[in-house]
Amino acid sequence: MRITKYEHAALRIDEAGRTLIIDPGSFTTPLDDLAAVVAVVITHEHPDHWNASHLDRILRAAPGVPVFSTAGVATSAADHEITVVAPGDEVTVDGFTLRFFGGQHAVIHESMPQIENLGVLVNDELYYPGDSYAVPEGVEVNTLAAPIGAPWLKIGEAMDFVLAVAPRRCFGTHDMTLSGVGLTMHRQRLQWATEQGGGTFFELDPTQSLDV
Known part of the structure; x- marks a missing residue:
């Protein structure tokens, strides 16, 4: 399996000539080489995790592929067929075998309503929690895509999340809200947390890949 990180929260997973796209949102540059896409996962309805232009681009290249998401996304993307x-x-x-976890977006502020959020485990290998610290109970996570910067994120809580999951491999995602200095600092903290469980942390910049 090859995992390619794009800007912010977008991930591309390639396995045996087939491609899965996760969270192509507004902070992500247009994706290409999409003919092999067989499915899309959108973890929740916020625009930094999906937008219509990205979805339309994918569906033009790979017509009819299923898009898996929440009821909130199905409402927001009423012009598209969403499998809830x-x-x-x-x-x-x-x-691709997809197992879904979680349920709620992390709290940004009490004045803002919580929305649905999905964590997804891909082929029992890669776990991505979306905008949450949802731990997939009973699952040994080999590779974790860990949120590293967000309005809702406190780095100590992100470290506790990585400690709780204890992955063999980890890399940071959800990072476009950070400066270069902030990204370096947060990567160092998540590297420490990953290493406490014997895992390895990888610094992936946009379009860089990890083979697992």
Whole structure:
């Protein structure tokens, strides 16, 4: 499996000639080489995790592929066909097995309503929690895409999340809100947390890949 990180929260997973796209949002530059896409996962409705132009671009290249997300995204993306999934669901599509966890977006502020959020485990290898610290209970996570910067994120809580998951491999995502200095600092903290469980932390910049 090859995992490619793009700007902010967007991930591309390639396995046996097939491609899965996760969270292509407004902070991500247009994706290309999309003909092999077999599915899209959108963790929640915030625009930094999906927008219509990205979705339309993917669907033009790979017509009819399923888009898995929350009921909130189905409402926001009413012009698109969204397959609604929930924590506890498992689906298999063309070589990818997707297991969903979580349920709620992390709290930004009490004045803002909480929305649905999905964590997703891909082929029992890669776990990405979306905008949450949802730990996939009972799962040994080999590779973790850990949120590293956000309006809702406190670095100590992000470190506790990595400590709780104890992945073999970890890299930071959700990072476009950070300066270069802030990104370096937060990577150092998540590297420390990863190493406490015997894992390895990888610094992935946009378009860099990790083979697992």
